[in-house]
Amino acid sequence: MKQWKIKQSDIALTDELSAKTGYSKIVISILLQKGINTPKQIEKFIHPRISDLHNPFLFSDMEKAVKRIRRALDRREKILIYGDRDVDGITSTNIAYLYLKELGADVLWYIPSDEGYGLHNELIEKYKKEGVSLIITVDCGITAVEEVNFATSRGIDVIITDHHEAPFELPKAFALIDPKCPQEKYPFKELAGCGVAFKLFQAVAFSYSDYFAKDIVVLDIETTGLSPLMDEIVEIGAVKIRNFIEVEKFSELVKPKKSIPKNVSAIHGITDDDCKLSPEISLVMKKFLSFIGESILVAHNSNFDMAFLYRSAKKIKKEIPNVVIDTLELSRKLYPFKSHGLDALAEDMNIEMSQYHRALSDAATASKVFERLVLLQEKKQRKFIEEYLYLVSLGTVADIVPLVSENRIFVKYGVPLLYNSKKPGISAMIDNLQIEKKSFTAKKVSWSIVPLLNSAGRYGKAVLSAELLITDDKARADALLDEILEINGERKDLQKINIKSFIDETVKQNDIENDKIFVTVVDNLKHGVTGIAANQIIREFGKPVILLILEGDEAMGAARSIGGFDIVSAIEKCKDIVVKYGGHKAAVGLSMKVEKVD
CATH class of the missing domain: 3.30.420.10 (Ribonuclease H-like superfamily/Ribonuclease H)
Incomplete structure (x- = not known):
């Protein structure tokens, strides 16, 4: 059973900050627990401003990435946006695709379906034949060492934007933008994937300024x-x-x-x-x-x-x-x-x-x-920020990142814009879910809109949700929403079946009392809700878990962890038996060959 330990606040500092700021001691005490301990920090947390967003050029490779994108725009090169199938990956893809389209780019976008997470050599080759010379990954790519090498050998430059934990060996990409890279000095490490994509294209918008690179x-x-x-x-x-x-x-x-x-x-x-x-x-x-x-x-x-x-x-x-x-x-x-x-x-x-x-x-x-x-x-940069806050707020809420610093700014200013969006797909979703303006909060977005959009990705059809968010065609938006609603109904049924099956198999295949980490393998379940099932097992047993579903010659699944145990580092130590993996300290997606499953 979990035991909550309540940290004690510094009483003298609480009194001092309460007197200086005018906020109650209870509010100050809560903020101190979050490490917010000066009047300026308190003001920025309670009243965040757009102007408090960090300079995107604090990323070490940002100028290099922006110049490469500008060169592709000037030369009319074909650009591929390569995303991921959760809401964070979808909104990242939308931001990149829509803004490049706005700038007149020859741009395509792709979100994996049955192939699984991350870059794949077969897809790189396919798009090489279609004339792509620049790939921009969003919400993925930080572990794609082999795939980036392959792309480079085929004459394609790769700009990686990601926010997942960086492995020991980094891809030799043209530019690499991930706040979690060891050498990266960007001051805020907890951006979602859409936040990193937003920073890249905020920088692209600034590149039209007279002050760029001077x-x-x-x-x-x-x-x-x-x-x-x-x-x-x-x-x-x-x-x-x-x-x-x-x-x-x-x-x-x-x-x-x-x-x-x-x-x-x-x-x-x-x-x-x-x-x-x-x-x-x-x-x-x-x-x-x-x-x-x-x-x-x-x-x-x-x-x-x-x-x-x-x-x-x-x-x-x-x-x-x-x-x-x-x-x-x-x-x-x-x-x-x-x-x-x-x-x-x-x-x-x-x-x-x-x-x-x-x-x-x-x-x-x-x-x-x-x-x-x-x-x-500078109107161009300001216009970009105002127009894309609705997407970055949605992806930020969806990825359950800490709502502090830039994430807090995105959500505070973006969620109201999401509700007022003129995109017919977003309006149709809100109407279908019967959400009133006064109750349209980050929590409501997280509990209502995000699961609906994620359901399509869980069934390998994330393209439906991606298109729903950006289409300007009302009839098309209605058709997409109907299909996603049907999938979401199936997802709810599948979730009940899989959670029960995974819990039963976990009890059978593991020593519940003594095992430090559970590994459960099944061969008769559909993909789509493995991560949800892993979270449920964590809640029930309080131990890290790896769930794998056998399919052909591969086992694919998800790993989830508890506080204090870095599941990415644990899997990285077994990378000789893992085909592909990526994620955060507490949540990882992975695949491996069946013969490597013990």
């Missing part, structure tokens, strides 16, 4: 006063960004020729003692000019900063011909009724400032402000 230097200076003619620079700070990702920093104190007035030191905190061992402006400017090169320059109130920098460059017989962008002027255009000071903008945009009125800190803050302003200004 070096930009965001700078700030501190001085002895306000006059570039009479006063001097005492500090230069700058961050070099590419696709709004910081790639390099510059920070130098400067020894001025005259003392820093005390009233000025009181503002930025820099004193004569701080600067007495620092180089003079001529040496610092040489280093700074080398740092900026031909980059676009950005500053908040650039007239002030650049007046000092132009004058300092002139003294060493240099010029600064770079393009300069002023975030102050940009904010006045895009935020006409707001305060436009850097600190006020940062506060309004929920950007944390580490140290106000120090050059490097202010430059870093200005960089984040600039990124938010560009998001407001």
